[in-house]
Amino acid sequence: MASRWNSRKKRNRSRSPTCDVIMRKENTWNVSVATEHPDMTEEANLKTTYGPGKKGGNFALPLGAKISIPDGVFSKKDSITCQVAPPSGRWRHVPVLPPSEHMASEIFILSSSVHPLKKAVIVQLPYYYVDLEHNELNVKGRWKDEAEWVDVGFLKKEDSSMPSVELEIARLGVFVVTFTPKREMFPVSPQGCLYNARLNRHISVRFPKKSIDTSMHCSIQITPIPSDKLAFSKKNFPVDCGELLTATEFVDITTTLPCNFRRPVTVKLPLPAGVEVENDNGTDIAVVVKTDNGWSVVDSNYKFSRTTVSCDVKTLSRFCVCQSKPDRKQKMKDAIPILDGRSNKEKGEVTVFLSLKDKSWMGVIECFPEFKTEVRASARSSVGFRHIAKQELPKEPEQRFTSRRRPPPPQQPQAKEPEGFEIYDGCKWEVEVTGDVRVSGESDYFDNNQLQFFRNLPESYRRFVIEPRTNEERALQGVINLVPVGIEEQKARERLSFTFKFELDEEKVKAYFKPDEPEPEPEPEKPTVTFDLPLEPIKEERPPPPVKVRTFSASALERLTRPIRPNKIPEKESRVLTGRSLMNIARVVPEGLTLAVHLDLPDSTITGLGFDAISNGLGMADVTYKILLYWKRRLKDKRNGAVAELTEALRDMGRPEVADTVQEMHDKNKEIGPDCFHLIM
Known part of the structure; x- marks a missing residue:
């Protein structure tokens, strides 16, 4: 069995020109679960968690990646997770590359509850189109708990769908495919x-x-x-x-x-x-x-x-x-x-889009080639974003000679600069938000405020949550400045510096500050009285015969009224186990099948719930909610014991922050609302 996993021969096939197009079509970032901006939440389809069990198997990962796990690597409760770094958070994992090396794939983050692995696993990572006639591939990796990026051995594997590289690794970490000139x-x-x-x-x-x-x-x-x-x-x-x-x-x-x-x-x-x-x-x-x-x-x-x-x-x-x-x-x-100077450059465009919901304002700053301008603007506007135009720099007025003296000799005409600007792989800008708005502390703006262009990847953008600078309910004006990084030449800095201005009317600001209306309590149902019933004659009731009362002695009365078993006071369930609390937990823990394993539910039950979710087209949050309800019905102790079992399962599957929130609300005897997880979400 080990020889089959260790013997892999290198295969070189001709590249299909449509492979890159297929991968870009599958690269759909704009997916969401339970958010006010459903078009900009990436983590829903870019993260997958499996519980392979002892037998292992083949599993599909985001964006067409695959993993093959041999038997004996994991136990029943172990899990493995693959996440693709979203474009807005790509800066957290981008490796420092030499000028001649460029990224050719998304950044894949593999983690597991087992470290290191008992056996090597086979991972296939797809990459975008690369001119292999003049370039050669490479794979960079950063092992778990290490800071340096190293070269990882790989085999090039191409099939009819998309090209990919194959890694045989016994350690997990962060991986990306790159290329350098031959x-x-x-x-x-x-x-x-x-x-x-x-x-x-x-x-x-x-x-x-x-x-x-x-x-x-x-x-x-x-x-x-x-x-x-x-x-x-x-x-x-x-x-x-x-x-x-x-x-x-x-x-x-x-x-x-x-x-x-x-x-x-x-x-x-x-x-x-x-x-x-x-x-x-x-x-x-x-x-x-x-x-x-x-x-x-x-x-x-x-x-x-x-x-x-x-x-x-x-x-x-x-x-x-x-x-x-x-x-x-x-x-x-x-x-x-x-x-x-232009062999690796192309005309580009930098644009700002705004999404203004009642309680949430979001700004997206995106960089892309110029020929994609209409496509990107149409895609953003179709999901509720508003395009913000750049502020044009004022042109210098022409100097006219009005004196009677002889005019100076005409200067030699300079070469006319092309309209627009050019971008290249790794081009960076610093983002500054000023005016009457500011970036919310919930965004990662204060950790990194730079926008970087990745030429070989389909999307390059940063998104920030913005909010009013003060509590005044009036019309606001915001300004977003983009300043190039690493450009020393004055003319080049001017061509790559941009200013975007936008205005928010007073109604939008009032809707932002408007408090949430409490849910109305249901009115009690009034009994309906009907008067069309047939009236029956009133019968005269006779008084009941007198009842003979038997007297008992004090000792006999005590013996008859003494309870055989002590009275049991029914224990009320914890408020963190109500239906509303479990639904809010399910929204932040979409890995329901993994949670079922850690709650020790029978395999037959887990399989049945999985098939039921597939047949009914349920989402991941709905599956988790069903699993929590089934687990709750099986419990006898629905207070401290149940809460301890739930928090232990959450910690075992790698969600300690959710477990801490559940325990905190249980100690306070409060239900779990959606605002309890605002820092996690």
Whole structure:
């Protein structure tokens, strides 16, 4: 049995282009149970708890993840939980990655009542689309009770639904799939070498003898340039990119030790796609290299083949081969920097949405690519959110020369900046809420007030509960400022700084402060009197005959009236076990089947309740309520003993805060209301 779990062969299959679309469709964050904002509570469908028992089995996890548990890992009362970090709370678990590594999946948090596990379990984690031709996957993990992130071994597993990675682990923790650009290394000695790259058969590097003094390693990395980025640069930067026709990928050829070679090194690079040169007639082909002083065109004799170009260089860096208009290849040193700065960027949008309920106000700050603007705005408005537009910066008035003197010479026109702004993976803003409103202490704003954009994940947003700053019932005005983090250039900071203003009318504020009306008590039913009954004749009643009273002695009377058993005063049940109290407990403990196991209910009863819930389409809170009612009927002691049994079961399943609340309300002899769990919910 152990050999079957330990022997796993690596399989590489072709990626289906629709896998990422399927996973994004299943990634529905806006699910809720018992909340005033049903579109923004994520924890309902992003958390799953199972009691595998001694036999184990295969179990489905959120977002298409799976787990296979062999027998003997858990006992009857043990449980395992998988939770996906929601977008608004993703900051709590995001690993610190190098600039070249990016997240490709959601963050999965696995926990269990058993630590460490007795045997290894198999976990499949899905990930979003990754260009595996130029990138390679990796899995980062942070084990339970540890702070450092480490690389976790995995196997790539793809099926017809969505691609995933397979982990075989005996410890649980936090896991995420990442990717980095492919890089190949090769050694170089003073004796020289000729290396043909495996990433691209048209790339090679030739080191002549005695070109270096000591041995070192050299690396090759390819960064593709998307066609839409090339079209965007040519459209929005016509002055710099107007002479550019097409370009290849960026090819990084670097050494571990910085040096200037004694003898020139020959680098062979591919020509742009669809470009062929015959008879060394490549006057419009330029090889551009990145140096310490910026980009420059390699000034050497080019040697062409039908699909490649070779040149001699004294240093290695980032290269790009481009085709220009005739006799304009010197302009390529101005065009390539535009592409280099935008290869991993895209036009974006930052928007604020507000949901104003009577007793709860919520703000959502979301960042997404510009082409998703209409889709995201429509999705938010369909569930009751109001879109808040950005405040436009005032334009500087044009200076007109009105003097009779000769006007100054006209300045050289600068390149027009494209409209909007560009975002990249890891772009961050600090959120500031000012004006007549503030962020409620219930939000995690005071722990972290930053919004971060995750380019490869479907949603990036933060949500906060807002409230009036004072108790005045008047019209309010709020301001939300977004300030970029880590941007030093003044113009870039101005383009990425945003201000949102919104107004709340007096009716909304009064509805917020309006106290809850008490539930009206049901009126007692009045007896109905009917007068259409037939009247019967009144019969004259005779007095009853006199009753003979028998007298007893005092000793006999005491013996006859003495009770055989002591009188039992019926004990009233605890107020935390009433129907209303149990319903409020069920709303915060949706894991009803796990609670049934810890309450020692029979397996047949648990199975029957589970099938009954599936057939009737009941929610998790309804299942928990039914289980608590069934458990209550079986009890004999419905006061201290029952409360002790319930609190012990809650603590065993990992809900000590709920158990403390139940015990506290029992000691106070009060029912459990929905406001008792406001800190937990």
